[in-house]
Amino acid sequence: MTSLENIETRAVPAVRGPRRAQRPVDAVPAWLTIIGIIVALFLVLPTLIVIPMSFSESTTFQFPPVGFTWHLYSNFFTNPAWLQSLGNSVLVAALTAVVATLCGTAAALGLNRLHGRAANAIRTLLMIPLVTPAIVVATAVYITFLQWHLTGTLIGFVLAHTAISLPFVLVNVTAALGSLDPVLLRASTSLGAPPSRTFLRVTAPLISRGILTGAIFAFITSFDEVVIAVFIHSPTFQTLPVQMYNSVTSEIDPTISAASSLIVVVVTLAFLAPQVFRRKKKPALKSPAAATAP
């Protein structure tokens, strides 16, 4: 990709004559770069305002933060309401990740080897939770869970969150299976390995990365989920997003600034860490491809 672009920018001006050769014909215009930077700032900056607010001494959400205090953080880590919500969130998300990964990986393995109209229909059907409006799911699940006495229970939260996390596991494992070389499976079979052994020794190690990514996606999806949680929670069992939601809508509790800041920092670090590692590996990975491209 990059090597191709380099050829274009070098080769085309040469045909165009010396005057144009000063400026590549296919350069990125400056105004586009400026728009890109503005959009990037629009994506990133607004959320960062929670960080200065989390050190404010004010008891409201009023903007210019007042003074400097760690009080909101200490409240987040000592107040039982916040701690318990955090604990519930981690528990629900972990269980959701396990159940969704098991069900989703099994489904991806099955669908990978199935073809035809029925399999395609099921493939689409399993992706539907991704596009169903959360409020529709939340209200419907809430009324049904009321009858089943599942509102405000751990199992109710895990069931609902597993259902909406399944597509993410399915997508990730399917992608991993797609890049799996079928020749390896055939080699294993022809060397006499039974299917179970082929799966454990060949397929599973090769798709483990996809499974792990799917599990992480399921965990984050559950950990972040607000709308269903707001409906099916009870005063005795609620998750962190519910506690945050209530701290805005019913009680004015600025501890939400500290909670939001922690989430923003953790998610950002989780994303930047692999970026940093990838950059270090890059030259070694790229050199053979760059050598063969021209």
Place this chain on the structure above:
Amino acid sequence: MTMTRPRLRQGPRGGGNWLLLIPAIALLAIVLGVPLVENVVRSFQTPFGTTGVTFDNYVRIFTVPSTLTILLRTLIAAIIVTVVALVFGYPYAYLMTRVGPRARGLMLTIVLIPFWTSALARNFAWIILLGNHAPVQQFFAFFGNPNVVLYGTAGGVILAMSQVLLPFMVLPLYASLGGIDRRLLLAARGLGSSPLVAFWRIYWPLSRTGVASGLILVFTLACGFYVTPALVGSPQQSLVAQLLGQETNQLLDFAGAGALGTFILIVTLALVAWANRVGGSINAIGAVSVEGRK
């Protein structure tokens, strides 16, 4: 090769693949299928649960003036949010296809971090930003309108939603724009067309599938979005998702909520089915979010 491959990949027990699908399908059927079907059933019942089938709940959606106002407001808000997301998202996604791999990684991270940061943290940030004396008000004051208060208005909800939903526009657009062969554009330039004409006649038509799926995805999400209007908006200027939540939570009008929920679901699924036909937006989102983690 083509003869042997399907047989071998299918394994010795073809039916076993269908068995692998059972956990996922059973879970979705029980946790999402049953509540949604019950929702549809309820939507044809009278509010007091007497026997007989009625279409009253659906008629009420389109005849009660306050509901009609909310539907119209939701439609307008969703259209504005979608257009803003396209205007911001298209240049950004285009720039992503033009920069080097390192800058592209950074730009993708900038899109994916909000995609995975808690929706509550991001919406809470907008509560602060839209408040009195807060940055948004200062921004308008700078241009001579010191009394603009967007908190609790549909305008504030639109501004916040445009930012919160922008990643959903950029990701499918980037997936689509990345596949366009830029040499076609260079050929048009080489044959003497201006950059604008080359863009309009060559690039834009090739990007239309990505544009269509991004538009429909953001529009669908905006129509059913609950958290932003519930936190940043107000009951006086509510959107349809808030109405659905209210009917379920406060008015306990389960039959009316059933009809409204079913209506939102049908509109959403119809739009998504259309998007899938033109561009495959569900898979685009999945594919890009997977790529970001690789």
